[in-house]
Amino acid sequence: MLKVLFARHRAIYFxxxxxxxxxxxxxxxxxxxxxxxxxxxxxxxxDLLDLKVVHRRHYSQNPADYKM
Numbered sequence: 001m002l003k004v005l006f007a008r009h010r011a012i013y014f015x016x017x018x019x020x021x022x023x024x025x026x027x028x029x030x031x032x033x034x035x036x037x038x039x040x041x042x043x044x045x046x047d048l049l050d051l052k053v054v055h056r057r058h059y060s061q062n063p064a065d066y067k068m
Contacts (some may be wrong), residue, residue, distance in 0.1 A: 004028045
């Protein structure tokens with residue numbers, strides 16, 4: 001939780017946590033390479049992409065990386 005408080009995008013993490021009824025720490029983990037399990041995590045990842053907090057890997061073999 002301490003890393004979230006000092007993160008550059010902490011306002012976005014808190015906003016998404018409230019929107020999806022989860023913790024800011026969970027959103028932080030997803031933004032920093034955590035794996036998404038379920039539709040809620042997938043929606044959080046898509047919002048992080050739209051807000052340009054994370055970037056899609058162009059060389060990824062996973063077709064889900066390219067589906068919006």
